[in-house]
Amino acid sequence: MPRDTAFTIDCPEIAPGQTLLVGLASPGMASLTAATHIVEEHEATEIGHVAPAELPAITPFEDGTPRHHTRLYDIDGESIVVLLSELFVPPWAARPFVEEVLDWATDSQIAEIAMLHPVAYEHAPDDHQVFYVATEEYETERLDGDVPPMSGGVLDGVPSEFLSHSLRGEGPPTGIYVTPAHPPGPDIDGALLFLDAVESTYDLDIDRSELEDFSREIKQHYETLAERMATLDEAEQSRDDREFYADRMYM
Structure with missing residues (x-):
């Protein structure tokens, strides 16, 4: 498969000064x-979509x-444009994906980029944030203390490209919001954590019900599945015990 992949964005002009909120397909889908x-x-x-030239599409x-599969949305009454990709x-x-998005963001005068990014790594219960x-x-x-910084590590792929371009002055200010992923998903609890972060950071009302x-x-x-498995294990153990004592009668 060729590694020189091009992307194109089909989107009309939008109001300048908005935030681009990015949510892509990832482990757990949070x-x-x-x-x-x-x-x-x-x-x-x-309001638009993104298409790859060579990447196998769905x-x-x-x-x-x-x-x-990859779409741009405008939220009426809010200064937020959402880029989501299945x-x-x-x-x-x-x-190439990030460079095409940043070219469009520059032309559209996007003020900043915020990306939601779940990462699969070992974590303690206290790390569920x-x-x-x-x-x-x-x-x-943008950040006022509601969301803590990540202590250390390495990002790759799309979030890394967004950050590195911004560090070089080739993209708007960028923030990546990270939470532990729980694949294969759906990781609804992770999604709820992201919604909390977006609501607190951007003062966006979100009904989570x-x-x-x-x-x-x-x-x-x-929980029901675990109870059934436990019942089956107990039944299997009971049968093994009965067979053990039955076999001893003929020893």
Whole structure:
């Protein structure tokens, strides 16, 4: 497969000075779930899409209606444009993807970029929160202590490209919001954490009730499944015990 992948963005002019909120397909799908919920909750208007030239594409659909896999939405009454993608962008395609987004962001006078990025790594229960990795200008202008900084590590792929371009002055101030991922998903709890961070940082009203109900349903499903597995294990152990004593009668 060729590694020289090009992307194109089809989007009309938008009002300058807005924030670009990015949520891409990733382990656990927490960022995509959060971005999709924001779009649906605010009945955002689809204003454009991103298309790769060589990257194998997917065509999502619902109720028989297809849609672009990577879409741009405008939230009416808010200075936020949402970029969400149901297509996974591999690390080797991250640079051309980000460069195309930044070219469009420059032409559209995007003021800053905020990306939701779940990362799969070992973590303690106390780490179930959102952390930030941000350029100095983004941190100064946007963060006020509600979200703690991530202590250390390495980012790669799309978030790394956004940050490195911003550090070189080739992109707007950028903040990456990171939370531990729980693949394969759906990681609804991770999505709820992202929504908390977006709401506190951007003063955006978000009704979480639908996702909270879904989270409870998933937890109940796995609790019921665990109880069934435990019952099966007990039944299997009881049968093994009976067979053991039955075998001893003929020794």
